[in-house]
Amino acid sequence: MKIAAVVILYHPTDSSVANIKSYCDEVDKVYIFDNTRNGSLIKNELQYLPNVDYRCMGKNLGLPKVLNEASQLAIREGFDWLLTMDQDSTFLEASIKKYKDCFDHFENKETVAMFGTSNERAVTSSTVECAFEENVCLMTSGTLLNLRLFNKIGNFDEALFIDCVDHDYCIRSILAGYRTIRFSNIFLLHELGHSVYAASIKSLFLIKKNKEVHSPIRLYYMVRNMLYLTKKFEESKIPAVRQLKKDVFSRVKIALLYSRKTIAILKYVKMAYKDFEAGKMGKMTLASHR
DSSP states (O other): OOEEEEEEESSOOTHHHHHHHHHHTTSSEEEEEEOSTTOOTTHHHHHTSTTEEEEEOSSOOOHHHHHHHHHHHHHHTTOSEEEEEETTEEEOHHHHHHHHHHHHTOTTGGGEEEEEEEOOTTOOSOOSSOOEEEOSOOOSTTEEEEHHHHHHHOOOOTTSSSSSHHHHHHHHHHHTTOEEEEEEEEEEEEOOSEEEEEEOGGGTTOSEEEEEEOOHHHHHHHHHHHHHHHHHTTTTTOHHHHHHHHHHHHHHHHHHHHSSOHHHHHHHHHHHHHHHHHTOOSSOOGGGGO
């Protein structure tokens, strides 16, 4: 069974090289799609990694478009599964080896559209057993995508550009009758947002807490795409959509309380609603809001 990996870069740092090295020896090939204009500064170092196919896209094409291209490329080159990774995600050596072991010994893999991992910063190693659960939404990074089912389920939705791409594919997989499995004992180190240690108005700015906050532009995509998926799957009444709405509103609330960018956040959230209502999807352009 042949496994490839794909990682999509956008202005990566030197740490991205180390992240890719954490799994490149465990797969048969690594597709690197660079969405940075003219390619990243680390591209020469990346090209010397084993089994790497580096491609500079010349502009930011977003996630779903590149994932679709990578999936079809991997299918044409005879791969069965595709490990999808973010540039800021990394595996500990014990975790990636355990992931492969759990995957190899999982029965009836042909019924599984995606396998995924857990995201726990505090954990430094995987447990012994292969614990798994049916999970309605797997994060894109660290996911093993079943390429034999890809064309049956359909492409990643390019209207989303970034954010909620994983929710959409998982929901469509489940509605098509396939499983999405999360190994709860396999841990991926992954940056969800920007870490801050700050106080909020709720504590009169007296008590500081560690929080993950997102930029205003990232919150724009989260809100707009959440509204899009709510409408897209409104007839299915799948619980994942309600959970997505709850999660997005929670992230907006945390950013408002802890990021010190209240005006910008409110501006971009308003833009998200306006663009959704106008049917403007894909990459957001500030020019359309002037």
